[in-house]
Amino acid sequence: MVVFAGIDLGGTNIEVALVDGTGKVLSHKTHPTEAGLGYERVIKNITETLNEVKGDSYISAIGLCSPGLLDVERGICLFAGNLGFRNVELKKPLEDAFGVPTFIENDVNAAALGEWRFGAGRGTENFILVMVGTGVGAGVICDGHLLHGKSNASAEIGHTIVEKDGLFCNCGGRGCLEMYASATGIVRMMRQYIAKGNYSSVISDVQGDMDRLTAALIASKASEGDSLSKQVINEAAEYLGIALVNYINTFNPEIVAIGGGVARAGDILLKPIEEFIRKRAMEVQARDVRIVRSALGEDAGTVGAAAVAMEMIKIAKVL
Amino acid sequence: MVVFAGIDLGGTNIEVALVDGTGKVLSHKTHPTEAGLGYERVIKNITETLNEVKGDSYISAIGLCSPGLLDVERGICLFAGNLGFRNVELKKPLEDAFGVPTFIENDVNAAALGEWRFGAGRGTENFILVMVGTGVGAGVICDGHLLHGKSNASAEIGHTIVEKDGLFCNCGGRGCLEMYASATGIVRMMRQYIAKGNYSSVISDVQGDMDRLTAALIASKASEGDSLSKQVINEAAEYLGIALVNYINTFNPEIVAIGGGVARAGDILLKPIEEFIRKRAMEVQARDVRIVRSALGEDAGTVGAAAVAMEMIKIAKVL
Numbered sequence: 001m002v003v004f005a006g007i008d009l010g011g012t013n014i015e016v017a018l019v020d021g022t023g024k025v026l027s028h029k030t031h032p033t034e035a036g037l038g039y040e041r042v043i044k045n046i047t048e049t050l051n052e053v054k055g056d057s058y059i060s061a062i063g064l065c066s067p068g069l070l071d072v073e074r075g076i077c078l079f080a081g082n083l084g085f086r087n088v089e090l091k092k093p094l095e096d097a098f099g100v101p102t103f104i105e106n107d108v109n110a111a112a113l114g115e116w117r118f119g120a121g122r123g124t125e126n127f128i129l130v131m132v133g134t135g136v137g138a139g140v141i142c143d144g145h146l147l148h149g150k151s152n153a154s155a156e157i158g159h160t161i162v163e164k165d166g167l168f169c170n171c172g173g174r175g176c177l178e179m180y181a182s183a184t185g186i187v188r189m190m191r192q193y194i195a196k197g198n199y200s201s202v203i204s205d206v207q208g209d210m211d212r213l214t215a216a217l218i219a220s221k222a223s224e225g226d227s228l229s230k231q232v233i234n235e236a237a238e239y240l241g242i243a244l245v246n247y248i249n250t251f252n253p254e255i256v257a258i259g260g261g262v263a264r265a266g267d268i269l270l271k272p273i274e275e276f277i278r279k280r281a282m283e284v285q286a287r288d289v290r291i292v293r294s295a296l297g298e299d300a301g302t303v304g305a306a307a308v309a310m311e312m313i314k315i316a317k318v319l
Numbered sequence: 320m321v322v323f324a325g326i327d328l329g330g331t332n333i334e335v336a337l338v339d340g341t342g343k344v345l346s347h348k349t350h351p352t353e354a355g356l357g358y359e360r361v362i363k364n365i366t367e368t369l370n371e372v373k374g375d376s377y378i379s380a381i382g383l384c385s386p387g388l389l390d391v392e393r394g395i396c397l398f399a400g401n402l403g404f405r406n407v408e409l410k411k412p413l414e415d416a417f418g419v420p421t422f423i424e425n426d427v428n429a430a431a432l433g434e435w436r437f438g439a440g441r442g443t444e445n446f447i448l449v450m451v452g453t454g455v456g457a458g459v460i461c462d463g464h465l466l467h468g469k470s471n472a473s474a475e476i477g478h479t480i481v482e483k484d485g486l487f488c489n490c491g492g493r494g495c496l497e498m499y500a501s502a503t504g505i506v507r508m509m510r511q512y513i514a515k516g517n518y519s520s521v522i523s524d525v526q527g528d529m530d531r532l533t534a535a536l537i538a539s540k541a542s543e544g545d546s547l548s549k550q551v552i553n554e555a556a557e558y559l560g561i562a563l564v565n566y567i568n569t570f571n572p573e574i575v576a577i578g579g580g581v582a583r584a585g586d587i588l589l590k591p592i593e594e595f596i597r598k599r600a601m602e603v604q605a606r607d608v609r610i611v612r613s614a615l616g617e618d619a620g621t622v623g624a625a626a627v628a629m630e631m632i633k634i635a636k637v638l
Contacts, residue, residue: 149571
């Protein structure tokens with residue numbers, strides 16, 4: 001059996017798994033990232049955790065996914081704010097430690113590749129994964145290829161403009177999707193409505209402390225029928241709908257999978273998104289596409305990272 | 320010398336050229352399409368014109384580009400309104416007549432492929448051609464591949480949403496770029512301003528007959544300093560800017576080339592577009608991209624069609 005290591009390097013935890021060629025997780029371990037202790041400590045935590053997970057197994061290749069801006073070809077993290085990384089090697093220390101080819105990829109891209117090979121996008125040639133959480137990101141498979149762009153800075157759906165003269169975004173732009181449809185954006189919207197004197201049952205849930213407001217709470221209140229929560233979720237859904245119509249009219253995909261923390265809200269968010277797409281996307285593109293939830297759940301990161309390794313060494317094709 | 324035939328099938332004319340492997344046009348002929356006389360007549364016009372252009376030359380492959388919705392793999396035009404075509408063969412009759420492999424492609428995609436290989440996008444791996452004319456279309460090369468999507472209905476930038484609750488578009492959507500930034504959209508905008516009582520020097524140019532208003536006239540008046548024309552062109556530029564920022568943040572391209580009739584307006588339109596992009600696109604994507612004019616001019620169609628043939632038989636790589 002050919003086995004791959006998938007490493008999901010996050011701001012809080014490092015997830016390491018051994019994954020077989022069918023995307024099945026054989027073993028798994030979590031370790032705190034300890035980014036505050038510096039780059040060398042993070043690499044040490046990764047290699048030690050992989051050594052533990054690996055045991056006596058032979059691995060064919062390592063895939064690692066990370067947030068931030070990566071130079072995929074050189075295997076370098078150019079910048080990752082929440083890891084405190086700037087121009088650090090990710091590929092080399094792992095190849096040195098384990099003696100097998102190692103490949104790195106942006107976390108949303110890796111998750112998209114994993115969902116495409118083993119999850120919600122299986123069997124398609126044109127697939128989009130949209131992750132709606134604290135931020136909003138996407139990974140796109142077009143005509144059987146993962147979209148990269150010149151500097152691996154593609155598919156920034158969270159920073160496509162959905163409101164012409166909209167809110168200022170910290171990317172330097174204005175009216176970006178992320179300002180309206182991320183967890184942060186949803187909470188901001190609710191706070192603004194409440195500040196203007198509108199009533200919502202979330203107020204008593206957080207005992208008037210607006211710092212305790214979360215997108216999950218708003219979504220659950222919306223499901224229970226709170227009308228302001230419903231309005232906020234519908235607005236977020238409409239903005240997501242705009243960005244998704246733009247992606248659907250651009251990529252003509254077969255499946256769009258929606259994942260991430262906010263997507264856990266379920267039908268209360270996803271139904272209006274789908275309705276918007278059915279109404280507003282072009283005929284052929286609307287006919288071709290299905291909107292689904294992402295399928296890999298908690299394993300998305302490690303399986304995605306392993307899928308990157310498989311894709312890169314093209315071994316998946318001979319399995 | 321290896322020679323390709325490039326056929327640009329348009330609603331009015333058929334352009335046929337012999338093109339060498341470097342994109343050079345060796346000979347060229349135009350013939351009226353005569354779409355009104357039916358499909359068989361159009362095919363006859365194509366084959367006769369190609370026979371004339373070809374003379375005694377040997378051609379390696381034929382590329383044909385056409386408007387409308389194509390099934391590229393089967394070589395069929397599924398629908399093309401201005402040709403009166405529905406489910407007709409394009410590839411087969413040419414292969415039968417000339418005995419060489421024939422490939423068909425959507426006209427904007429072919430133009431993008433031509434510009435990428437031989438024009439404004441040469442030497443890049445990530446290139447976007449945007450054509451701004453009666454409509455607005457795009458062709459995208461990402462990571463060295465022409466973007467197709469499931470039904471070859473990709474890169475419909477003209478039907479991406481740039482105004483949330485905007486004008487109704489005949490695609491069934493609302494707020495589509497094409498409603499604001501196409502020649503038609505620009506004329507509509509000017510008419511609306513004039514109907515509201517605003518003054519522009521275009522009024523005397525068309526002697527008060529608003530049916531004679533054209534985007535070219537508005538652009539030329541804007542260049543001469545007419546303030547309402549400038550405002551209209553600036554608004555069109557802003558909407559184009561929004562859609563282009565969305566494409567740049569999505570594809571992370573090296574070059575975006577702008578072509579088509581409206582782009583002939585030149586700096587009066589292109590400068591504000593570029594300024595908008597510099598201000599609103601994400602840092603890395605803005606750094607990576609250059610905005611230029613398309614380079615192939617009148618040969619874009621035939622050279623693009625020939626480039627499709629080259630791409631498909633991969634001969635370009637061995638030349």
